[in-house]
Amino acid sequence: MSKSLYLGFMEKMLAFPLWIKQTIFLGLSKDLNNYLSDEFLDVEEGELFHVYKPELSEAGQNELQTKASKYDESIYAFLNCCANGMTLIEIAIENNFTMEEVSKAFTFCKTSGFFSKDVPKLVAAIAGFIAGKYRTGEYLVRAGKMTIEQLDQVLNKQQELNAEGKHVFIAELMVQMGFVRDLDVKSIIFMKEEAGKRFSLNADEVPSITMERENFDIRVENTKLKEENEILRQKMDALLTFIKDHKEG
Numbered sequence: 001m002s003k004s005l006y007l008g009f010m011e012k013m014l015a016f017p018l019w020i021k022q023t024i025f026l027g028l029s030k031d032l033n034n035y036l037s038d039e040f041l042d043v044e045e046g047e048l049f050h051v052y053k054p055e056l057s058e059a060g061q062n063e064l065q066t067k068a069s070k071y072d073e074s075i076y077a078f079l080n081c082c083a084n085g086m087t088l089i090e091i092a093i094e095n096n097f098t099m100e101e102v103s104k105a106f107t108f109c110k111t112s113g114f115f116s117k118d119v120p121k122l123v124a125a126i127a128g129f130i131a132g133k134y135r136t137g138e139y140l141v142r143a144g145k146m147t148i149e150q151l152d153q154v155l156n157k158q159q160e161l162n163a164e165g166k167h168v169f170i171a172e173l174m175v176q177m178g179f180v181r182d183l184d185v186k187s188i189i190f191m192k193e194e195a196g197k198r199f200s201l202n203a204d205e206v207p208s209i210t211m212e213r214e215n216f217d218i219r220v221e222n223t224k225l226k227e228e229n230e231i232l233r234q235k236m237d238a239l240l241t242f243i244k245d246h247k248e249g
Contacts, residue, residue: 001143002099004090005093006090006201008096035044035183037186049122051087053085053086053087054106055116055117056079056115056116057114057115057116058116060082060114060116074095074101075105075108075109077095078095078102078106079109080087081095082109096198098195098198099194099195100130100192100195103128106131107128107131110124122143125139125142126143126188136185137170145180146180146185153179154170154174154177154179157177158173171185
């Protein structure tokens with residue numbers, strides 16, 4: 001397998017003189033601290049979504065070889081990169097995907113049982129949030145930042161305020177009630193916004209970023225992902241109802 005564009009770019013970056021690398025590091029540290037929480041700055045490499053390296057299960061390998069389900073070619077391009085040991089950021093750059101598109105493919109393949117290892121909790125939560133599968137509250141619960149009971153309290157408070165004619169965003173309430181920090185919420189929302197940018201990298205050109213968004217439609221013949229999403233929402237609603245009824249009882 002030839003070297004990916006990303007690895008080639010990183011080798012050039014790491015070959016810079018020390019004084020250049022240190023200056024870049026200081027500038028990046030100052031910049032990142034403005035909009036990312038410690039969760040994303042101090043995270044272990046294996047827990048960081050962008051550099052996570054999916055490994056295909058037997059089912060994933062079989063689907064890649066046979067293409068029996070006739071998925072969109074973008075899914076097979078994603079699976080092929082996984083089979084070649086690429087990280088998610090390499091997959092994005094090599095295929096000119098946005099991280100949002102990678103998240104959708106990743107979430108679909110995870111749901112379909114195409115990965116051989118359990119995906120770390122934070123990686124799965126970020127992928128689902130960026131892909132649009134989880135809302136902010138569910139992401140924070142799945143990422144271990146909040147409990148389901150705390151989310152229930154926030155939802156109840158939001159309903160009370162709505163009844164009084166006061167509209168407050170749920171993320172704002174989570175911060176006001178002290179369950180999460182403002183930067184925790186801003187970090188993940190900013191990451192989702194940034195995930196829609198397409199990053200072009202060529203070894204002979206200056207990297208470019210564009211906000212142009214293209215429709216990324218997996219166009220699968222079955223509806224496994226939609227069904228899984230609906231089942232998950234039903235379970236979450238049932239759990240919240242149970243907690244509420246139990247408290248009232």
